[in-house]
Structures are given as structure tokens and as C-alpha cells.
Amino acid sequence: MAFNFYMPDIGEGVVEGEIVGWKVKEGDTVKLDQPIVEVMTDKATVELPSPRAGKIVKINFKDGDICPVGKVLVVIEEDGASAAPPSDKPAAKPTDKPADKPAAKPADKPAAKPAGAPPATARAPQPAVASVASASSSGAIQVVDATVSRQRVLATPATRRLARQLGVEIGNVTPTGKHGRVTTDDVRSFGSGGADLPTATFPVATNGGAAAARPAYAPIAIARGGPDEEERIPLRGMRKRIAEAMARSKQTAAHFTYVEEVDMTELVAVRERARARAAERGVKLQYLPFIVKAVVSGLKKWPQLNASLDETTQEIVRKKYYHIGIATQGPQGLVVTVVRNADQRSIFDISREIERLAESVRNGTATREDLTGSTFTITSLGKLGGVLATPIINLPEVAIVGVHKIEERPAVRNGQIVARHLMNLSISVDHRLADGWDGAMFIQDVKSLLEDPTTMFMEMV
Numbered sequence: 312m313a314f315n316f317y318m319p320d321i322g323e324g325v326v327e328g329e330i331v332g333w334k335v336k337e338g339d340t341v342k343l344d345q346p347i348v349e350v351m352t353d354k355a356t357v358e359l360p361s362p363r364a365g366k367i368v369k370i371n372f373k374d375g376d377i378c379p380v381g382k383v384l385v386v387i388e389e390d391g392a393s394a395a396p397p398s399d400k401p402a403a404k405p406t407d408k409p410a411d412k413p414a415a416k417p418a419d420k421p422a423a424k425p426a427g428a429p430p431a432t433a434r435a436p437q438p439a440v441a442s443v444a445s446a447s448s449s450g451a452i453q454v455v456d457a458t459v460s461r462q463r464v465l466a467t468p469a470t471r472r473l474a475r476q477l478g479v480e481i482g483n484v485t486p487t488g489k490h491g492r493v494t495t496d497d498v499r500s501f502g503s504g505g506a507d508l509p510t511a512t513f514p515v516a517t518n519g520g521a522a523a524a525r526p527a528y529a530p531i532a533i534a535r536g537g538p539d540e541e542e543r544i545p546l547r548g549m550r551k552r553i554a555e556a557m558a559r560s561k562q563t564a565a566h567f568t569y570v571e572e573v574d575m576t577e578l579v580a581v582r583e584r585a586r587a588r589a590a591e592r593g594v595k596l597q598y599l600p601f602i603v604k605a606v607v608s609g610l611k612k613w614p615q616l617n618a619s620l621d622e623t624t625q626e627i628v629r630k631k632y633y634h635i636g637i638a639t640q641g642p643q644g645l646v647v648t649v650v651r652n653a654d655q656r657s658i659f660d661i662s663r664e665i666e667r668l669a670e671s672v673r674n675g676t677a678t679r680e681d682l683t684g685s686t687f688t689i690t691s692l693g694k695l696g697g698v699l700a701t702p703i704i705n706l707p708e709v710a711i712v713g714v715h716k717i718e719e720r721p722a723v724r725n726g727q728i729v730a731r732h733l734m735n736l737s738i739s740v741d742h743r744l745a746d747g748w749d750g751a752m753f754i755q756d757v758k759s760l761l762e763d764p765t766t767m768f769m770e771m772v
Contacts, residue, residue, distance in 0.1 A: 636685030
């Protein structure tokens, strides 16, 4: 018989996934637990195994499509069972239970659900009723009119934020996007009473404390050239996730950047002396582990930079653990790997972990734990680091440090011009949660530790 494989709830808060690529096609025979599709969510990219052995009868979502949790992803004809040809019409009550089971609910059951009833599970969606449970933008469950809602509101984080900024209850917005998704245009139209808006306005605080309006422009359509004049590549997968994350950070956090020059001459000498001992332990010692240690020490003195803003409760959450994110370039784009509990690790141990994480990104074996949960991020291009950058904050963090190339340059010391190994550090800080003083003093503390490594080792716990 035909088995409907619903898009599973891959992680907490995940309501949809993007189909990165199918590993099977209609008509293929699959084994139990054989990987059949790669799906990307806001949390991670995962391979979904086949829950049954059998034949792929129908694939409902193609590469690049967004599949909501609870929708039928693929239909599998189980081995040893005959199945009716798949129909494009959705079944009234999808279920993967055997047909000979007694019906769970009589036909004359009242349509309305009580407000206190739990929401339906993703694997057994219920038919439309007079009132249904719907997730609000804050994650709470509410009861709303079924004519303008559904059991699970599908919308990107940017769309949900826009709804909050415009004072729109997203559960009441009629979706026009693919697969019932609420789009930013839907929210703008709803917020204006149904009129089409070429732009939206976001409330921002003025010096007097009143709300002013800042325009957010509609997407720009690019004129098409000839087939030999341009190449069009679908924005999907990792590149799309990066685009969404960077845009969300710039639209949400109030960025400011501070830059300082650091004399790395003493640390260059320390690293050179330590390289042989590191090699004996199988460690390729770079400068980044020293910078991680200096950053952790600075964060302990300036805890507002090791924090995040809980927008649902309007609370600043200061973290008492130090999971340092390292921006890492992978085959599919830039990701942030996480050195967990960096305050409890040695220089050599941090070096090993950074190398392990970089290798896992290159090989595509990084786990969700490797890529989530950072409290502060460092981005470095090593020798290609340039002179200055204004890195974008990795939300929901408060700040990010950019590490630039170490270069031998002339410097004045004791009235003499001498050659020194100099490097610039830049920090971008969310001005909503920290001030210029905080960012500057943090960098000054990091600078003093890097310029005198003996004090760094004294600071280590």
C-alpha cells in the first residue's frame, strides 16, 4: 500500500525545510533507512532516510522548493503491497496508519476545537475547522479564525519581524506564497488595509524618543539580458541562508565599528618558540588560538559583549559560558563553527578543535552542535585578512571581531623607527546592547594581552 512520508519536525522551532537535492527519483526502489533527500532548515542541513522499503511513487516537492513540516514529502509503495496510483488531490485525512484500524473520530464530531486543546501533530494534520490553533510570532499558541489562518503559520524570520514592527498579527494574514507561506508583501498589504505598498516603513527611535519611519524598499527586479550575456543561478541552499542571516542582522542590530592597531611582535616570537612543541603533539599552531584566549579574557571583564537580546521578553541575557564562533569558509559558503567552552581549553586544545571544525566543514560532516550556540564570533582570513573590515554581527550575538593580517611595518618605539609585526583588530557591536565605551575598552584589553603574552597566560583559568 502507499505510505505518505510527511516532512518531519527536524528541530525545535523549525516549521519548514528547503529541498536541497533528491537522491532518488520517481520509480526508484529504496531500502529502509536509505537516504532519499537532503533538506536544509534554519538549524542545519540533514539527509532524511526512507522510513519504508519500497518504490518511490510520487515526489511532491522538487529541488529548491520549501516543504512545510507536516506536508507529504514523498509517497512510497511499500514492498509486498499493491497501491492505487497516486492522486494529485490531497486526501481528506492523511494518515500512515493501516486502513483496517477503526476510525478515531465519529463523522458527527463537532467541528470546533476547544481553545485549550493541544495543536495537531505534524504527522497527522487535521482538516479545516471553525477555529484552529495557530503559532503566533512569539511562539505562543493562540486560537484564531480559520478563514484567515491555519494550524502552523509559515513565514521566514524576516517576515515575522516585519509583522511585529508593523503591529500585524501574522496568524491573521492571508498567505499568497508557495505552499501557504506568508510573504513580506502579504504582511505589508495586510498592515495597510489591503492596499499594495511599494515600500514598507520600520519604526526607529529618534533622539527625542519618538518613533520615526525608515523605508524598507521592495525587491528590485533585474532586467533580463540575452542568454549569452548573463548566467542566472537560483538563490537557494547555503547561499540563501547566508543572505537571509546577513540581511536580518543589518536590519535588526544597530552596528558600529571600532578599530585598533595591535603590536604582535612579542606574540610572533612566542608562537615561533612554541611551534616545535606543538608539532610534537600533532598540533599545527596558528595565531587564532591565542586570539581566542585573549577574547575570552576580555569577555569576562565586559560581559555585555557575551550576551544576546531576548526580544520576546525584552531581556538582555548575559552568558556565563564562552562558546566562541569561528567564521569558516566552506565549499558552499561561509559558516560559523563553534569552539565550545573555550575558557576551559588550553591553547593546544583550541588549536586542535579549530582544525577539526574546519575539516568537518570542508568534508560536509559538521554536526548541528558544531555549527550552533556560539556566544561571540571571530572572523579571520589569515594572510588575506587585509587592513580593515566591518564584519556583520552573527545574531543573536552582540559583537563580532575581525582579525586582519599580521605585517611587518615601521613603528615608532622609544623615539626610534623600528620594524614591528603589526595587525589591526576591528569589532562590530550592536549599539542597542553595548556602547562605544564597552567595545573600545574590550578591544584595549584584548590588545594588551596580545602585545604581552605573559599577561595572557596569567589571565588563563
